Amino acid sequence: MVLQTPPQPIVTWEPLPDDYPLPDDPVENLQQPSLAAALTDALGANDRIRSEMLIGSNFGIVATVRKRIVVKAPDWFYVPQVQPVAEDVIRRSYTPNAEGAPVAIVMEFLSNEDGGELSIRSTPPYGKLHYYEQILQVPTYVTYDPYELSLEVRCLQDQHYQIQSANSDGRFWIPELQLFLGMWYGERLCQRSYWLRWWDSEGNLLLWSLEQAERERQRADQERQRADQERQRADQERQRSQILAAKLRELGIGPETLTEES
Numbered sequence: 460m461v462l463q464t465p466p467q468p469i470v471t472w473e474p475l476p477d478d479y480p481l482p483d484d485p486v487e488n489l490q491q492p493s494l495a496a497a498l499t500d501a502l503g504a505n506d507r508i509r510s511e512m513l514i515g516s517n518f519g520i521v522a523t524v525r526k527r528i529v530v531k532a533p534d535w536f537y538v539p540q541v542q543p544v545a546e547d548v549i550r551r552s553y554t555p556n557a558e559g560a561p562v563a564i565v566m567e568f569l570s571n572e573d574g575g576e577l578s579i580r581s582t583p584p585y586g587k588l589h590y591y592e593q594i595l596q597v598p599t600y601v602t603y604d605p606y607e608l609s610l611e612v613r614c615l616q617d618q619h620y621q622i623q624s625a626n627s628d629g630r631f632w633i634p635e636l637q638l639f640l641g642m643w644y645g646e647r648l649c650q651r652s653y654w655l656r657w658w659d660s661e662g663n664l665l666l667w668s669l670e671q672a673e674r675e676r677q678r679a680d681q682e683r684q685r686a687d688q689e690r691q692r693a694d695q696e697r698q699r700s701q702i703l704a705a706k707l708r709e710l711g712i713g714p715e716t717l718t719e720e721s
Contacts, residue, residue, distance in 0.1 A: 470594055471523045472556040481519050490605055491568045494655055495535040497647055501657050504668040513538040519552035520562060522594050531590050535566040563635040565591050566601040576602050592620050599635055608653055610642055630658060
């Protein structure tokens with residue numbers, strides 16, 4: 460018996476109706492919004508976000524599969540270019556191709572209760588991995604397990620995801636942003652944990668806005684200290700000059716004496 464390959468699903472790109480009820484599922488843990496916010500903050504603080512981009516978290520990405528609307532809300536995603544919306548319009552969701560470019564990067568932070576982030580279920584409700592790989596065809600899919608401290612990056616090759624290898628520093632190259640992605644342990648907003656962070660092609664860490672502000676504060680303090688030291692040196696020079704002038708006057712040596720001798 461010859462096994463038949465299931466036909467590719469018919470996907471169309473139609474903006475979500477205004478009255479469509481979007482899912483309002485709570486996040487699995489408090490770190491998920493913080494992880495997403497930190498990723499975006501670093502890009503913004505380093506001038507790597509443009510007005511035509513769309514970066515979001517827990518935001519509906521829409522496709523119509525076999526005339527049925529499917530919405531998934533990744534924990535973090537990146538679209539390089541989207542069509543602008545009117546100033547009085549709040550974007551509720553994003554439909555690739557109909558509203559701009561395809562989604563370039565999707566990230567999911569795994570929960571300890573649900574394996575849907577790696578599900579390849581190809582029938583409704585579609586598994587997330589299947590949805591991103593076969594329906595949206597997102598070039599880069601990142602999964603991060605904060606419980607196991609496991610970071611995996613999958614890139615689309617020949618219509619299937621291939622797990623990528625980290626470099627010697629444990630970081631993954633993300634071609635869509637021309638940045639490395641990796642884990643970093645430290646504190647942000649009084650929360651000490653492992654974070655996902657960006658590094659540039661030369662291995663420089665992209666600082667968060669708070670870190671940049673702290674670096675600027677330290678630089679300003681150093682400048683003030685240098686200025687104070689210069690003032691102290693100038694004061695000491697003036698004092699030495701005054702003492703020397705006083706001694707010369709005691710000896711009867713002054714500007715007039717020096718002029719007459721010359």
